Amino acid sequence: MWSTNLFFVLLTYFHLNLLYVVVSSVDAPFIHIPGNGFISGTYLKMFRTQNIKAYLGIRYAHAARFSPPDVELPPWKGIFNATSFAPSCWQAPQAASESPQLDKVLEIISGGMSSEASERKYDENCLNLNVFVPDGLPEVDGYAVIVWIHSGNFSAGSPYDIEPFQMVFKQKVIVVTFSYRLNIFGFFSTDDGEAQGNYGLMDQSAALYWVKKNINYFGGDENRITLMGHDAGAVSAALHMTSGEWSKGAFHKVIIMSGNPLTYVRMPHEYNADLDRIAIIFGCARRPTSMLVQCLRRVDPKIITENLPLVNWGPIVDYGLSNTSYPFIENQPEILFRNGAFHNVPVIIGITDMEEVLTIFKDYISSELTADDLSNFFNDMAMGDIQKTTGSNEWCMNFPLIADAIAFMYSGQTSDEKLTVNTNVINAHTEKFYITPIQMFIDILSKHQTIYTYNFKFRSPSLIVDLPSWVGVPKYFDQIFVWGIPYMNNVVEWKSTDKKIADIVMTLWANFAKTSNPTKSNVYIKWNTVEPPKYSVLLIDENFNSEYLSNNHRVMFWNNLYPKLLQFASECCNSTISAATYPITPTIFLYISMLFICIQI
Template sequence: MTMRRLLTTLCCALTAVLATAWSAQPPTQPDRPDAATTLRTHDGLVRGTAHDGYRTFEGIPYAAPPIGRLRWAPPHPAAPWHGVRDATRPSSACPQPAGEVPGGSTDEDCLRLNVTTPDGARPAHPRPVIVWLHGGGFTTGAGASYDAHRMATRGDVVVVTVNYRLGALGFLAHSGLPGSGTFGLADQQAALRWVRAEIGAFGGDAHNVTLAGESAGGYSVCAQLASPAAADLFDRAIIESGPCTGRADRPFAPSSVPLSTARTAGADLTVKVGCSTAHDVMHCLRRVPVSRLLKAQAADQQPAYATPLLPRDPVSAIAAGRFHHVPVLLGNNHDEGNSWAAGIIQAGHPVTPGTWPDVAATFFPAAGEAKAVVGEYPVHATDGGPVFGAVIGDADFACPTARTDTLLAAQVPLWRYEFADEHAPLLFPGTPPFPLGAPHASELPYLFDLGGRPRGLTAAQHRLANTMIDYWTRFARTGDPNGPTSPHWSRHTAQSLAPDHIVPTHTTLTRHHCTFWNALG
């Protein structure tokens, strides 16, 4: 295993550690069992759970189980059911290694979604809808990890969280296989079609849908912006820490790959599971146990472009103006790379003045790049971790987000933020080797109760959380995050989000060395 592969694998492991802190709680008992919790969808009746001020409906099928001949097929409609379907507890997560889902999952019957709706939402008085796509590197994650009740009640919106196929089951590419490299994206589109058709019964406005996501979920929003098949499926977009300009050679941020590259990865998987010499390769692959596929799949997973669903790389589509022109709220965190740097150091790879050139060369192998990075970001005796974290965050997130901003803002209304709470709650147990500041995913507890567990926020952090929910949900309602109770957010300047310090910031490009990264290419 090369040093680059080792460190990338460690990064994926760290993501799983982070996610473990989010694992879902057992379902709670209803707070108000007498409230109306049975609703009719086109497929049948569903019974949810009443809480104080909101209702939840969990594990609703939006597509048929992708099993048997439907493994590696575009999503098919869910079958109607008789009687009342129990929607009081989450469904299985899509197949994935252990991490966010304790013990992992091998259940392919996972194309389900969850709806959180405020009490006042009714078909006669519909509320804006936010559809949330989880992160997890396209290999882990589950919609049920995101308890959206604070967003739903404070923002008076309906929130839908979605499972979609992950890993090789979501993104396998094979010659002659329709949908190659994009099954997970196709699932997301099927969920959006379900929302357009069904959300009215839950008090949601089917004509006011915001597609939102973080990390791989944020990049999924980019892909849907660029996908012709997603036309008219959503009306606004929120992209958190998933810049549309992600690149496969910057392994910490999500990206897409050409179909040819995805097919090469698919061929490697076929060899590993013993199907490469089969007369009918796909028939063989569809009989491989999920557990074996999970062991054989690559640590890195990306959607494929040059495909019918995603004809162009999202950055190319956006630069050419060939994307869905909807308002966008876009942002990143101030210290995106620190959690990865900390994990790599804790795994036994210190970053010192002596080791820094080799570490830099691992991630920037092109001639002259590592030397330039070391010169731009010198490491001294005790600051190796924060410096490495800054390189990851600046190269993979902050500057690509700024470039995404430039491309989109020239064509659609856009608001950009930088989450900057330097004391954001840690997302994993233990003491990191250096203060992490506002690393990747640290904004999520301000919007959701991850795994149903509210984080221990200070009073000032609670105020920030409320303001962020106000911004996000006003944007979903009107396409503009501004309102009378929040600091003004200009379309022309990134908004820094920190406790009791929400202000425009004019220094993001300088602070994150974006002139350097743009010149490096």
């Protein structure tokens, strides 16, 4: 029985012009997982002397469509061949991002795998994970473990969007990547409980518990599991902190990269219009929803994927939607965190200094916006926030109050801060949607736990040759250094500084996974924990200095004054008195005075 699994052929292929050899042979280690059986792994080798062990495509759960995952799996027959990736979860083929710079970085991060996206295989029964293990004997207690949740806005992505080889090889930690159900398969929900939703998050929880239960057989330490995610993966990681019984005890630290931990989670009824469109497209009865669910379960997943309308799929508040399983998200994340309803673990949280710059500017990255463009940007931001607050899409005459306040905060410039319109736009977006919620998150958690925060500002000359000088570090560019990519390929002409930054960042992240202290060993960086009121932030660049969020008066505006101005303007809109004749009260004078005081701080 064993002989059929002991001899395989050598598989050799190129990743970005670097010889990368995958070897399955008699030397490949076997792992016995009680209750499941034996699995055979493979060696990943580089430069002949560098190698790690990999166990790929391991089933961690089974899931019927629009149902929670089932973690009770039957034993394998014979030895499970874990030497290749399993098919990805169903998703629409990724289109170009409209940014050649971003597409290039994504390809580099994945080790060239993204260029083969058109050749990828997809399967609905896709709940598989991959375990990357250092070669050699682990520490007495086992290797620390990093469980990675991929990005992709809950509608796309794959566990092999990143290449973890160097993190595993250099830092001697286990990295686990996994697939979870995406888009309609992972987040379909009806307001009446026929479909609970959040199945993708439940899959993530099932993967975490598989790791907790079995990682010791791979030489891992089940008591040192770090949950790490980027973008949608970062939001997921934060949601696991508030998931109640779902992920309780399954992880011990969290790293949140480029994601808003207090992001607004949609309510089930917000998908009603989308479900109307979906029912029409697939010829299903819309009511009762039990018939809609049954109808969609019969449609081939490929047909669903190819014909699905554009929907903003993602997590929902699912409290009260199921009588058979716990809710995954009982309330909005900010409320849960403020109420203390979260798993209290150490956290690293941070961003790049221009997260969405390539998305916001797209094809206009080399163009200079005008003052009118800036005004329109602030007007749209103000109107959107008022409509969210009032719950109405009707025109509000008081939105100029909000737009003018934003413009005021981003028009005052000191002599050493000659900001362009472009940088004002991206600074406003970054500070409102990333830095401000991070500060609110820190305010809540720092009372209970150790928090470290960073701002990734290393503008690698190897990566930004095609970007204007005003562009800082966009989203995803930091992952180049988290995963040690400058040691992985030679398509980019990496500088010694790139490798130095990669070494430091990998060490900081691995130290945190091992000890909860990112500067514990092998790195000479001072990284203070975050404590109000100063909010120390590590600047990751050539110098690794610190700054304080409290010095940024614009963040103070977004966090303290802006919600009050927004509430005031919204109340005016809901008043029966016309906005044009609304009386000026002492309250508005107070808010205007606060605005001028804020700008002076």
